[in-house]
Amino acid sequence: MSQARQYELVYIMSPDATEQEVADLHTQIEAIITRYQGGLVKTENWGRRKLAFRIGKHREGTYVLEVFTGTGELTKELDRRLKVIDSVIRHLCVRVDEELRLAERTRARRDAETQRRIARGLPVGGRSRRADDDGGDDEQTDRAEV
């Protein structure tokens, strides 16, 4: 149960921020993560992007993505820090481990189903069960399996 929680943090820096400032903030965040016994999984710099709408007076910004593991206190601290820093115009921190695990599980289940169908020589459902609502033949095959 006590698996580490995984979070995704995306923040947008103002376009005036230099490369150096972006790198500085990244090291700062890394330091905070290690201080709270978290681990940085990966980091991605998306570079300059146009914003879909204006934030303050900005029309574009530098996006940075950080994926890390840690606790709720860590995210709270990061949140607090990012709010204070002026060069960060927007940030969003989302917990992702549960969603990813769920996606993994459904994929595994589907793979198992496909394997089973191949093993029994049944037609492999190209459509998922949710997608078809008039799958009469599917129902029959399902019943035959039981």
Add this chain to the structure above:
Amino acid sequence: MAGERSSRGGPGSKTRGNARGGEKGGPRRGMFRRRKVCKFCVDKVDYIDYKDAKMLLPFVPERAKILPRRISGVCAMHQRKLQTAIMRARQLALLPYSTD
């Protein structure tokens, strides 16, 4: 006549029609209706990523409102996931809240 009565209707399973109270609709015989299929179910998408704005774009047409699933044909589960993904993307200014 049947054409006048039939509303746009849902992607049209019988159960859905009943759940709606079945006020209109009735049997739509002879009407050509393409069956709508959930795009995410077909592509076997398990996780709808909010960072992928290009993928979300077809679900927020010109006014940037979320496309209802009676039109897109997306299944309930994926529409829910799509909704959270779009809302997250909006916070990050990857998608607009509104346009005009």
